[in-house]
Each structure stands twice: as C-alpha cells, then as structure tokens.
Amino acid sequence: MSEAGGPAVEQAAVEQAAGARWFDGEQGVSFGSPATVVHPEFVSGKGRLKPHARSPEARLDEIAGLSAAIRLDVRDRQVVKIREKSPGTLFGKGQVERLAAEVQAAGSEVVVIDAAVSPIQQKNLETALKAKVIDRTGLILEIFGERAATSEGRLQVELAHLEYQAGRLVRSWTHLERQRGGFGFLGGPGESQIETDRRLLRDRIVRLKKELEDVKRTRSLHRARRQKAPHPVIALVGYTNAGKSTLFNRLTGADVMAEDLLFATLDPTMRAIELPGTKGRAEKVILSDTVGFVSDLPTELVAAFRATLEEVIEADLLVHVRDLSHPDSEAQADDVRTVLNSLGVLEGQGAIPMIEVLNKADRLDPDTHAAALERAQRDPDILLVSALTGEGIDTLKARLVGSLKAQTQLVTFALHPSDGKRLAWLHANGEVLSTTEEGGMLHVQARLDEAARARYRSL
Numbered sequence: 001m002s003e004a005g006g007p008a009v010e011q012a013a014v015e016q017a018a019g020a021r022w023f024d025g026e027q028g029v030s031f032g033s034p035a036t037v038v039h040p041e042f043v044s045g046k047g048r049l050k051p052h053a054r055s056p057e058a059r060l061d062e063i064a065g066l067s068a069a070i071r072l073d074v075r076d077r078q079v080v081k082i083r084e085k086s087p088g089t090l091f092g093k094g095q096v097e098r099l100a101a102e103v104q105a106a107g108s109e110v111v112v113i114d115a116a117v118s119p120i121q122q123k124n125l126e127t128a129l130k131a132k133v134i135d136r137t138g139l140i141l142e143i144f145g146e147r148a149a150t151s152e153g154r155l156q157v158e159l160a161h162l163e164y165q166a167g168r169l170v171r172s173w174t175h176l177e178r179q180r181g182g183f184g185f186l187g188g189p190g191e192s193q194i195e196t197d198r199r200l201l202r203d204r205i206v207r208l209k210k211e212l213e214d215v216k217r218t219r220s221l222h223r224a225r226r227q228k229a230p231h232p233v234i235a236l237v238g239y240t241n242a243g244k245s246t247l248f249n250r251l252t253g254a255d256v257m258a259e260d261l262l263f264a265t266l267d268p269t270m271r272a273i274e275l276p277g278t279k280g281r282a283e284k285v286i287l288s289d290t291v292g293f294v295s296d297l298p299t300e301l302v303a304a305f306r307a308t309l310e311e312v313i314e315a316d317l318l319v320h321v322r323d324l325s326h327p328d329s330e331a332q333a334d335d336v337r338t339v340l341n342s343l344g345v346l347e348g349q350g351a352i353p354m355i356e357v358l359n360k361a362d363r364l365d366p367d368t369h370a371a372a373l374e375r376a377q378r379d380p381d382i383l384l385v386s387a388l389t390g391e392g393i394d395t396l397k398a399r400l401v402g403s404l405k406a407q408t409q410l411v412t413f414a415l416h417p418s419d420g421k422r423l424a425w426l427h428a429n430g431e432v433l434s435t436t437e438e439g440g441m442l443h444v445q446a447r448l449d450e451a452a453r454a455r456y457r458s459l
Contacts, residue, residue: 035072036108037064040115041081058328063114070143076106090121100129112139119168136296137164152215159208166201231272232404233286235315239332240292242323243359247387248289275401283401295335313343317403318354324372325363353403357396361386408447415442
C-alpha cells in the first residue's frame with residue numbers, strides 16, 4: 001500500500017496553495033490581457049501632496065512600464081487621489097464605482113494598483129471591478145518569475161512568491177471552508193484546508209531557504225577562488241532599464257539580454273575582459289552585470305535577492321549606470337544610492353569607489369548633451385557615454401583602469417636573483433614598473449592592490 005501523502009501529493013498541494021499566479025489558464029489571465037493601471041496618489045487631509053521625489057504622472061509611467069514588461073495590454077491609466085485609505089477597498093466608495101465603470105468601458109481584465117493592497121482589499125476590489133487585481137508587489141513578482149534564468153534566481157523568486165502568497169490564501173480558493181479529517185501526516189482531525197495549505201507553504205519555504213543557503217555557500221567559494229586570481233571585479237549597478245546590459249555587451253562582446261524593458265536582466269552575469277593598460281599591457285578584469293534597482297522594491301524581493309547583491313558588496317569598483325534621457329534620472333539615481341547605502345558600500349569602512357556613467361547620450365538633445373559633457377569634464381568620476389553607439393566607451397575603459405590603479409600601492413621588493421617564483425608572481429599579479437640589480441639582490445618596483453599585497457605576504 002503506497003503512502004497517500006507522499007512527496008508528489010505534497011508538492012502538488014504546495015503548488016496549488018502557492019500557485020495563485022495571475023498569468024495562467026486557471027486564473028483566466030494571459031499575457032497580452034487588456035489592463036488598466038492605477039496610481040493611488042496619497043494626499044494629506046488638507047489636500048497637499050506628501051513629499052515624493054517623483055510626480056504622480058512619473059509614477060504612473062513607471063507602473064505602466066512594469067505592466068508592459070509582463071506584456072499586458074495597457075488600455076487605460078489614471079491617477080486617483082486618496083485622502084484616507086479605506087480598510088476594505090483602499091479607495092473610497094465613489095472612486096470604486098467610477099473605476100468599475102472605466103474598467104468595463106476599457107474592456108480591461110486586469111487592474112494593476114501601484115501600491116500595496118491587502119488580501120481583503122484585493123478580494124473586494126476584484127468583486128467590485130469584475131477584474132483581476134494585482135498590486136505593485138504581485139506585478140514585480142510576476143516579472144521576476146518570468147525572467148529568472150539561473151537556478152538561484154528561480155529559487156529566490158519562488159521563495160519571494162511563496163512568502164507573498166502565504167498571506168493571501170484567504171482569497172485564493174473556494175475550497176478553504178472545507179474541513180479535512182485526514183491522516184496524521186496530513187494534519188489532525190478537523191484541520192481546515194487553509195491550515196493545511198499554510199503548513200505546506202511553511203515547509204516549502206523552510207526547504208527553499210536551506211537550498212538558497214547552499215547556493216550562497218557555493219557562491220562564496222566561487223568568490224574565494226576569484227580572489228585568489230589577480231583580477232579585480234567591476235560591478236555595473238543602476239536603475240532598471242538604465243542600459244546596464246547594453247553597456248555590458250558593449251564592453252565584453254557578450255550577448256546578454258538587453259531590451260527596452262524594465263527588469264530585462266534578473267540574474268547576475270560575469271565576464272572576464274581585457275582593458276587597455278599602460279605600456280601596451282592589457283589589464284584583465286571581471287565585469288558583473290547585476291539586477292536593476294527600482295523604487296519601492298517589495299520587501300519580499302529585497303530579502304530574497306540579497307545573495308545576488310553580494311556581487312556588489314565584493315566588487316573592487318562600482319559603475320553606476322544612469323539613463324540621462326529619463327525625466328526622473330535624478331530621482332532614480334537617489335533610489336540607487338539608497339540601496340547601495342543600505343548595503344554599506346558607499347560610506348564607512350566598506351566603501352567602494354564608484355564611477356557615474358551618464359548613459360544614452362544618443363537620446364539627448366544638443367543642449368542637454370553639451371551640458372552633460374561639460375559636467376563630465378569637470379568631474380573625473382562622471383562620464384557621458386552611449387552604450388548603443390559606442391560614444392565615450394574608450395574614455396570609460398581608460399577611466400576604469402585608472403580608478404583601479406588608484407587603489408594600488410607602489411611597493412619595492414628585494415628578491416634573490418634565484419627567486420624566480422616570486423618574481424613571476426609579481427609580474428602575474430601586479431604591474432612591475434622596474435627591476436634593478438644592486439648588492440646581489442633584485443629590487444623590483446611594482447604596483448599591487450591591498451588583496452594582492454596580502455597574498456604576496458602569504459607566499
């Protein structure tokens with residue numbers, strides 16, 4: 001007699017309990033479904049806007065872009081002012097009625113709310129609007145779920161989705177009112193279906209976290225091996241759709257997915273490249289393309305993607321890629337700096353040098369282009385480039401080498417002429433500037449970074 005609650009049964013139950021994904025057949029929503037996007041503009045009791053770096057219209061543009069990234073057909077978009085949140089529907093009664101009429105008029109099957117929506121608000125809004133409702137967190141989770149390509153990325157997305165969905169079981173199923181008598185390993189007599197689903201979700205979350213810890217240890221081993229090699233790591237960071245992947249492809253000759261979409265890249269990609277060095281010597285570095293940042297990133301994803309951001313923490317140099325053609329470029333840059341500050345890489349003991357790359361110069365009007373070029377000429381840590389056309393790329397390569405070289409220290413080593421091992425090591429791991437013989441010893445002047453100096457001392 002087979003065990004009734006074996007792994008296959010449990011996995012199926014987990015998939016059912018966790019799988020209220022909007023974009024599948026059961027939910028009746030597919031890619032390309034007509035959609036309405038709504039940005040709730042929260043104002044004070046006196047009707048004044050709460051301070052925010054972006055205008056409501058810019059926020060609406062971003063949530064529309066996120067919807068387009070998951071291939072929804074955005075037919076209507078609007079800003080709705082809210083003075084006081086309704087516990088049951090977020091919006092006021094009259095606003096819900098007006099939204100329902102507009103959703104029906106647009107023929108929308110999905111309504112995307114650019115805010116966090118509670119499970120009960122979501123359920124009530126779906127009933128009133130006669131359409132599926134997705135909040136900002138749910139939408140970003142869908143994008144990440146579609147785009148994650150590596151095993152680590154998929155694990156992170158599944159974990160984030162399960163933690164998000166665990167609190168929404170109340171609205172997900174019609175069978176939740178049933179009671180299950182069941183066997184001991186499926187739950188005690190009278191355990192409700194919702195309790196069983198939640199328990200299965202918790203078990204799956206625990207297993208996923210253990211798997212991610214294994215992945216994290218593997219990544220640490222890979223980083224340790226890289227640190228033994230004489231190659232510094234340069235990490236590209238920036239707001240989503242700033243052009244990081246296009247710049248990565250330009251610098252490496254790789255073919256990383258680079259589209260005009262938010263979150264086109266979700267998994268970290270690393271390539272070894274050679275940059276032009278001094279005296280005709282090529283400088284080998286490792287370039288890392290990281291996931292793009294976004295304002296109000298769901299807390300579930302911030303925690304789940306911490307391992308991905310560790311590539312940033314371990315970098316020797318950061319390249320902050322900005323879309324200078326975007327009207328909210330400054331606000332986007334502030335969001336990126338906020339995340340980097342939270343990682344402790346901009347200030348204090350763990351601070352990492354950073355270059356700011358003003359990208360998409362090909363999209364700028366002549367006046368803006370001239371102003372940006374003048375700004376770059378004044379500040380050595382700012383460059384104007386176009387990853388698409390190649391403008392400024394040679395200058396960027398030289399600046400990368402210069403920034404890495406600035407982190408090195410000029411050291412003179414005294415070696416015995418027969419000590420070919422250490423001499424070869426210095427040539428392989430640093431920049432040997434001169435070698436002179438005096439008093440029966442070789443005096444080698446070389447540039448080494450701190451990590452290389454520590455490795456040399458351990459020889």
